[in-house]
Amino acid sequence: MNWVTGVPWVYPSLEVVHIVGIGLLIGSLVVFELRVWGLGRAVELHALARLALPISVSGFALALCSGLVMFLSQIDEMLGNTAFVVKMGLVAAAGLNAIGFHLRGGLAADDRFARVQTALSLGLWVAVVFCGRWIAYK
Amino acid sequence: MQRRTLLAFAAAGFAPALARAHHGWSGFDQDRPIYLEGKAESVVWKNPHAELMLRVSPGLAVPADLAKRALPAQSASVDPAKVVAATRLPTRKDPVWELELAPLTRMEAWKVAEIKDGQTIAAIGYTFPAEKGEAVMRVEYLFADGKVYGLRSSPV
Numbered sequence: 182m183n184w185v186t187g188v189p190w191v192y193p194s195l196e197v198v199h200i201v202g203i204g205l206l207i208g209s210l211v212v213f214e215l216r217v218w219g220l221g222r223a224v225e226l227h228a229l230a231r232l233a234l235p236i237s238v239s240g241f242a243l244a245l246c247s248g249l250v251m252f253l254s255q256i257d258e259m260l261g262n263t264a265f266v267v268k269m270g271l272v273a274a275a276g277l278n279a280i281g282f283h284l285r286g287g288l289a290a291d292d293r294f295a296r297v298q299t300a301l302s303l304g305l306w307v308a309v310v311f312c313g314r315w316i317a318y319k
Numbered sequence: 320m321q322r323r324t325l326l327a328f329a330a331a332g333f334a335p336a337l338a339r340a341h342h343g344w345s346g347f348d349q350d351r352p353i354y355l356e357g358k359a360e361s362v363v364w365k366n367p368h369a370e371l372m373l374r375v376s377p378g379l380a381v382p383a384d385l386a387k388r389a390l391p392a393q394s395a396s397v398d399p400a401k402v403v404a405a406t407r408l409p410t411r412k413d414p415v416w417e418l419e420l421a422p423l424t425r426m427e428a429w430k431v432a433e434i435k436d437g438q439t440i441a442a443i444g445y446t447f448p449a450e451k452g453e454a455v456m457r458v459e460y461l462f463a464d465g466k467v468y469g470l471r472s473s474p475v
Contacts, residue, residue: 186366186367192367192422
């Protein structure tokens with residue numbers, strides 16, 4: 182993995198892909214979640230979900246792939262970094278929350294618990310971003 | 320690579336025991352620049368920033384001519400005279416310090432030749448407030464190969 186840290190423009194380029202992925206993941210998720218919470222009722226919920234959620238998943242995939250390459254280039258440093266370790270726990274929690282939401286029936290379960298899950302989802306992803314930025318400061 | 324990956328997952332539970340870390344500028348006490356000189360060891364010339372271990376020269380002293388050395392201009396607003404005037408030796412006596420340099424793109428902008436293990440270098444930089452924690456210095460000015468480099472930003 183020497184080329185990841187040894188070629189000057191590679192690591193920052195991976196960080197750019199990571200950030201674009203974050204933008205897509207959270208941006209699209211926020212639009213969907215605001216609709217779940219009642220904003221923009223002119224937009225049909227299921228149609229919005231079909232548009233927005235795959236975009237979020239694609240964003241996550243970009244972040245995951247770029248993150249994995251960065252991680253593999255400096256495994257010891259990352260495992261020794263508290264912010265990184267906490268971040269991974271939060272990503273897992275956000276992922277489990279998303280899976281739980283869909284196992285409960287997704288949009289069919291239009292109840293208070295589902296709304297709590299969407300709020301929790303956003304909270305978890307913002308916490309992931311916080312930890313991700315803090316890696317450099319830890 | 321397979322074994323390392325397995326160890327990685329196993330080691331996740333022991334993360335606090337692993338000491339290496341990355342730091343931004345804000346974690347360091349930029350009001351108290353310190354001076355170090357010695358031989359480079361374990362040079363890691365990689366992103367996100369180059370770093371090395373420095374085996375401090377015995378009888379370390381701040382050079383008398385430090386204030387007279389021409390410190391280079393750079394894009395960040397650093398006052399070289401102010402930094403040099405405040406530069407002292409660290410009070411802690413660690414024989415080896417970890418020096419954090421700059422990202423590779425910035426090292427290239429300054430045309431810093433890759434430092435080799437065993438090479439004698441010097442640096443002005445910052446460590447943690449009250450010199451607590453590990454012996455880590457974030458380098459402001461690097462003296463190597465008879466030249467001076469300002470590692471906070473790019474040369475102008």
